[in-house]
Amino acid sequence: MSPWKIWMDTGGTFTDCIAIDPSQKVNRLKVLSSGVLRGQIIQALSRNSFQVEIALPTTKDIFKGFELRLLNSKQKVIVQSLDPATRILTIQGSLRNVEGYSFEISSNEEVPVFAARLLTQTGLTKTFPPIEIKLGSTRGTNALLERKGARTAFITTEGFQDLLLIGTQQRPDLFALHVEKEKPLYSLALEIKERIGADGLVITKLSNQAIDQLIRALKKSRVDSIAIAFLNSYLNPIHELLLEKKLKQAGFHSISTSHRLSGQIKIVPRAETTVANAYLAPIIHNYVNNIQRGLAHAKLKIMTSAGSLSNADHFYPKDSLLSGPAGGV
Structure with a gap:
């Protein structure tokens, strides 16, 4: 089977992806670089089931085990299911008086792993299909500019x-x-x-x-x-x-x-x-190691400041400074 081929550009706010799946279909994805999907609770159906409004880039329910955090609140729960067709969210545990609350769900992974999960529609307990990833990132640039x-x-x-x-x-x-x-x-x-x-x-x-x-x-x-x-x-x-x-x-x-x-x-x-x-x-190194841990069997190459691609194991942090801009050119 042909591998997924994914190109990612991770900026400070958004991560943009273009992917070609094994059937050669082109897929596009744009997610927050914080690695979350945001939505709003519209109606409580029960203490652990809710009608929500959320833009989901998947057609499968891959969200079991994801963490749900209520914005402007310290409450966190684990997602049991989130049906892309009905937008009905079920959680482990319960929440009360949360109608109208905004929330975000996350797999608590680096955004390249999170994005690959959404593109390939792979749940947390499932194994990723074969993937080749080319990644450009402003992680180094932002760390330097923000000291x-x-x-x-x-x-x-x-x-x-x-x-x-x-x-x-x-x-x-x-x-x-x-x-x-x-x-x-x-x-x-x-x-x-x-x-x-x-x-x-x-x-x-x-x-x-x-x-x-x-x-x-x-x-x-x-x-x-x-x-x-x-x-x-x-x-x-x-x-x-x-x-x-x-x-x-x-x-x-x-x-x-x-x-x-x-x-x-x-x-x-x-x-x-x-x-x-x-x-x-x-x-x-922590960023790259987390990506490799999450995508253990993927072939990962990272864009350098010179515009070339380097294997993750041979990528020097100094080469991350213009990784994102070089990928954009």
Whole structure:
């Protein structure tokens, strides 16, 4: 059987989908990116049965086990059934005096999983059919613009702690006397004694003593993510690799190293890329992992900022920054 082919564009408000089912029929879907369907209770038929008004994109009742939340209320119940033909909603438990109330129902999954469930009309207890998904998302873009990324530590070569604060001469107004710079994405900047020369040879070896001291400082600061960018590591990453190994042994999991993320010779753009990746890493990795968990057997590819598609397992958080806009182009 041919797989479902689904293309999704997830924005801050809406998620738009086009899908081709196994019979080659084209299906379209637009849902809220919060992963909910909204409706209103028109009439109570009993304490657990209601006539509702809701736009349903399915012809099957796939809603058993979904959560129903009354808006402007803390009441939550589990859906037993929701008939798309009659719009009769049955719940587990009971609700009283709720006529006229607005509600939302959700499977409590990431919206790509929720949308795939609606398109393929697959209930929570059912197995998804074979699916191929191409996903563009503004999750990374929104997290950066709203400054909702992880608490990040920036680690660099001794003497370059203020590297990203100094930056370059690039500014919005070149001749402004009072230059207002954006606050850095990192919460903490630390330097460590090490040095790789321009020829890739080790000038100052990275010592275990320096690493142990750094680890103590990081544990005290309670950061969520770490960015490592050393001078000339693009040519010889031996110190970045050593520090990454020691940090993982110390219990740190979200670590971004500049030599893997950027081949640029100049340290400033390479460090900026690494910090951005570290800042977004916990959010994007959690997002992608949740999608993969919900669509365990689906083939998932994600749009990168460059306009290419990357397998989910090889998708770097930094590549999510223009994922949505690139997909739109």
